[in-house]
Amino acid sequence: MKILFPFFAVIALVLLVFAGVNMAGMYFLFGIVIPYAALVVFLIGVLYRVMKWGSSPVPFHIPTTCGQQKSLPWIKQNKIENPSGSLGVIVRMALEVLVFRSLFRNLKTELKDGKVVYGLEKWLWMAGLAFHWSFLIILVRHLRFFAENVPPVIKLIESLDSFLQVGVPLFYITDAVILVAVTYLFFRRVYIPQIKYISLAADHFPLFLILGIAISGVLMRYFFKVHIVGVKQLAMGLVSFKPSIPEGIGVLFYIHMFLISVLFAYFPFSKLMHMGGVFMSPTRNLANNSREVRHINPWNYPVHVHTYEEYENDFRDKMKKAGLPVEKE
Amino acid sequence: MYDSGKIIVGLIIFIALVTFPFYNNIGKVNAKPELKIDTPEIQKLPELERKCVEPKDFMRGGHMQLLNDWRDSVVRNGNRVYKNSANKDFNMSLQNECMRCHSNKKDFCDKCHNYMAVKPYCWDCHIAPKEKKP
Numbered sequence: 518m519k520i521l522f523p524f525f526a527v528i529a530l531v532l533l534v535f536a537g538v539n540m541a542g543m544y545f546l547f548g549i550v551i552p553y554a555a556l557v558v559f560l561i562g563v564l565y566r567v568m569k570w571g572s573s574p575v576p577f578h579i580p581t582t583c584g585q586q587k588s589l590p591w592i593k594q595n596k597i598e599n600p601s602g603s604l605g606v607i608v609r610m611a612l613e614v615l616v617f618r619s620l621f622r623n624l625k626t627e628l629k630d631g632k633v634v635y636g637l638e639k640w641l642w643m644a645g646l647a648f649h650w651s652f653l654i655i656l657v658r659h660l661r662f663f664a665e666n667v668p669p670v671i672k673l674i675e676s677l678d679s680f681l682q683v684g685v686p687l688f689y690i691t692d693a694v695i696l697v698a699v700t701y702l703f704f705r706r707v708y709i710p711q712i713k714y715i716s717l718a719a720d721h722f723p724l725f726l727i728l729g730i731a732i733s734g735v736l737m738r739y740f741f742k743v744h745i746v747g748v749k750q751l752a753m754g755l756v757s758f759k760p761s762i763p764e765g766i767g768v769l770f771y772i773h774m775f776l777i778s779v780l781f782a783y784f785p786f787s788k789l790m791h792m793g794g795v796f797m798s799p800t801r802n803l804a805n806n807s808r809e810v811r812h813i814n815p816w817n818y819p820v821h822v823h824t825y826e827e828y829e830n831d832f833r834d835k836m837k838k839a840g841l842p843v844e845k846e
Numbered sequence: 847m848y849d850s851g852k853i854i855v856g857l858i859i860f861i862a863l864v865t866f867p868f869y870n871n872i873g874k875v876n877a878k879p880e881l882k883i884d885t886p887e888i889q890k891l892p893e894l895e896r897k898c899v900e901p902k903d904f905m906r907g908g909h910m911q912l913l914n915d916w917r918d919s920v921v922r923n924g925n926r927v928y929k930n931s932a933n934k935d936f937n938m939s940l941q942n943e944c945m946r947c948h949s950n951k952k953d954f955c956d957k958c959h960n961y962m963a964v965k966p967y968c969w970d971c972h973i974a975p976k977e978k979k980p
Contacts, residue, residue: 560864564857571847663867665874667963675963682967685910742907746879746958753876756867763878796856815848 520707523722527729527776534775539768547771548751549760555778562785567793578812580803583622587806601806610802614795617645641705648698651691652727654678655734658689662752684739692735699728723789726780733773743767879961882953887946899930899943910966913940940968945975 537543584595600606612618625638658675661667679687703724706716737743747763748770754761784790796802829836829843836843847853888896898905900912916938919925928936937943948954951974959966 556864560861563860567853567857568847571849571853574848660867661963664870665876672963672965676965685914685966686964744906745962749962750876750878753871757871757874757876758868759876793860797853 519718520721523718523725527725534772538771544762548762551778555781559781559784566790570797574815575799576814578807580805581800582805600804606804644698644701647694651695654691662749663756695731730776737769743770879957885949899936
């Protein structure tokens with residue numbers, strides 16, 4: 518159920534757009550209205566979620582660290598794993614965001630002959646990295662559909678991605694990488710019992726959706742051609758707010774674009790918000806300087822403090838009688 | 847909002863990245879590529895024979911694969927005869943067959959390729975036709 522429901526949900530989405538475009542001819546809806554709506558939902562949703570997170574107080578200073586804290590001068594500090602200033606935090610965050618540093622530390626715990634043993638477990642890190650980077654490259658590459666004069670950077674990325682010069686249209690390395698990586702990430706959730714147990718429909722749905730997007734894109738590029746110049750006209754129309762529907766693009770393109778629209782619209786409501794969340798996690802983005810700088814809990818309300826002076830005032834006579842030293846006579 | 851300075855800067859960067867295609871296109875005119883298929887060579891042909899080796903719909907999406915197959919056939923198998931879907935024979939040659947009619951590379955090939963930012967490597971080996979400057 519946790520797997521089948523999202524799987525058939527994606528199938529249903531594909532059938533929906535197929536029926537909508539091919540039979541009912543709702544080009545305007547699927548080509549213009551839904552992409553715009555999805556982008557608006559995406560932007561507003563992400564802003565809302567991030568600002569809501571920003572409004573939650575962080576009552577405690579809670580960086581999680583795994584290195585020597587800044588201490589006495591002759592103890593060597595681990596400046597990246599246990600940063601004490603902004604620069605260290607920036608480097609640490611950059612490593613986390615760009616190369617998934619904490620996932621790299623992932624370990625596998627196993628019982629062997631009654632003993633607990635820890636082993637390296639890099640597959641998730643590797644597949645995650647391969648998936649995210651190829652997705653980013655694919656996204657950037659698609660900007661060629663959205664600019665009249667394609668910036669040279671995008672052309673460069675595109676030529677690097679296709680430098681193997683296999684077949685025509687040139688085969689993109691990232692197309693293969695993303696398919697393999699997403700497939701691995703899916704099978705991992707099915708194959709490993711513990712992961713299967715904790716996987717929910719909300720984990721499988723984005724995987725199937727992204728797989729659907731990648732497959733429809735691959736089919737469109739290499740196998741069942743669409744009218745590519747028409748695709749660019751449509752895309753340019755959208756981004757210049759003069760939307761139009763060119764003739765004869767092909768239903769595969771509408772499936773591709775609809776699935777992307779669903780992904781964009783689904784984004785703010787889902788686990789995919791880890792894109793913004795990774796920057797917002799206090800366990801990562803705080804410097805471990807709790808001995809230098811006092812972290813003030815924003816929830817703090819004025820607490821009545823009974824000072825020693827007040828205590829002595831209350832009990833001075835008794836203290837004197839008992840022979841205890843007092844500060845004021 | 848706590849740390850609003852940093853968060854707002856981050857969000858502005860995010861919005862700037864996402865909306866790049868929109869503000870990048872402000873005030874630019876988007877003309878779709880218009881192909882010219884009125885070269886003298888094509889004009890000479892009788893109306894009914896003005897056909898490419900395969901139907902237009904196939905050529906639009908599949909010309910690159912056709913050319914790739916031609917190259918493999920000629921270079922690797924030495925076979926220069928192409929039988930099209932209407933059972934007509936053609937000489938497999940980019941320079942001598944395709945470009946014979948479509949002698950206007952700039953107004954034919956390059957139009958869409960430039961529009962789509964595609965850079966085919968045909969002309970790494972082949973000699974591009976000389977065109978009169980307009």
